[in-house]
Amino acid sequence: MLRILMLLIALLPWPALATLQVFACEPEWAALTRELGGDAVKVFTATTARQDPHHIQARPSLIARMRRADLLVCTGAELEIGWLPLLLRKASNGKVQPGRPGHFLAAEQLPLLERPSHLDRAEGDVHAQGNPHVHTDPRNIARIAKALAARLASIDPDRADHYRQRLRDFTDRWQQAMADWTERAAPLRGRQVVVQHRQWPYLLDWLGMQRVATLEPKPGLPPTPGHLAALKTQLATQPADLILRAAYLDPAPARWLSRQTGIPEVVLPFTVGGSDAAQDLFTLFEDTLTRLLGALQ
Ligand SMILES: [Zn+2]
Incomplete structure (x- = not known):
């Protein structure tokens, strides 16, 4: 039974x-x-x-x-x-x-990365x-x-x-x-970049690139004319290779600085769906590298 x-x-x-x-x-x-x-x-x-x-x-x-x-x-x-x-x-x-x-x-x-040593919301x-x-x-x-x-x-x-x-x-x-990707990215090593928001330290760490300036005067605060003018002066004596901006951010400040300095602006998808090509995690990194390398030429 x-x-x-x-x-x-x-x-x-x-x-x-x-x-x-x-x-x-x-x-x-x-x-x-x-x-x-x-x-x-x-x-x-x-x-x-x-x-x-x-x-x-x-x-x-x-x-x-x-x-x-x-x-x-x-x-x-x-x-x-x-x-x-x-x-x-x-x-x-x-x-x-x-x-x-x-x-x-x-x-x-x-x-x-970037753990603050002290916390100050004024920053x-x-x-x-x-x-x-x-x-x-x-x-x-x-x-x-x-x-x-x-x-x-x-x-x-x-x-x-x-x-x-x-x-x-x-x-x-x-x-x-x-x-x-690591092989393809070799020409990016040692490059200096300006970022709009500090959202790339992990990417830069992986690729061996350095951030030399940030368009936001303080994290999360929109760029101001005064800060942008100061950056223009700074970049005239210490040039950078690229200006990075995530697709979702306001394009005006990076575009202005690029025009003023002649430093190419690169719009990166930042996440899946941030560009037509970035349809999954693989194509996200594929497209990010293609755009970075393309802007160097
Ligand atoms: Zn953030």
Whole structure:
């Protein structure tokens, strides 16, 4: 009797596992979660590449999405401090609250650059825990992928093998791509750049480039005519190779400085969707390098 019962159970169609609902704060984490989750995850992205992720409105539609989420994947390190805590409070979804397994922050998976030695809010929109824009270095993406795959497996243990397999596959392709990128990027090494917002320290660290000036007078504050004029003077005696701007930022200040100094301006996608070519994490870095190298010629 028992044997027949067990046979019957074995013959029953395996119940389909529910899709994991993921709330990603930024497009890069949505893309990474899709790489690692495949058809086991359904990812909602709270922001687009055309928006400034520091400043988002906690809209009711975002609260509704957060309420349904099994897992939240965000940058952390205070990038979303202006909107994520409010969303979490309003959604009151226990699964994704800070400290719960469903609350995954990319910036917690690695040491951050630009940790301020002292905190002074008068210095502008300083990120107290260090620079949060970690996704601009593909080596960081590899580390975060490993941690995120482990987290997916721990909150969805029935599919742990699925996530492990996809991580292996992603990591193989990513290591290969990184080797190619590093080779292609050789002419960028040692180049000096002006940035609009300090969102590239990880990219510059990876490529061996240096930031020599910032268009924002203080982090998060828009460039002022006085500050731009001072930069023009500075760059006349200490020239730089490129001016970098993320696609979502106001184009006017970088364009003005480029015209005044003759230093080429490069618009970088910054995240997935930030350019027509940057459709996933691979093409994001592909396109970033193409644009940087193209501007040097
Ligand atoms: Zn920032």
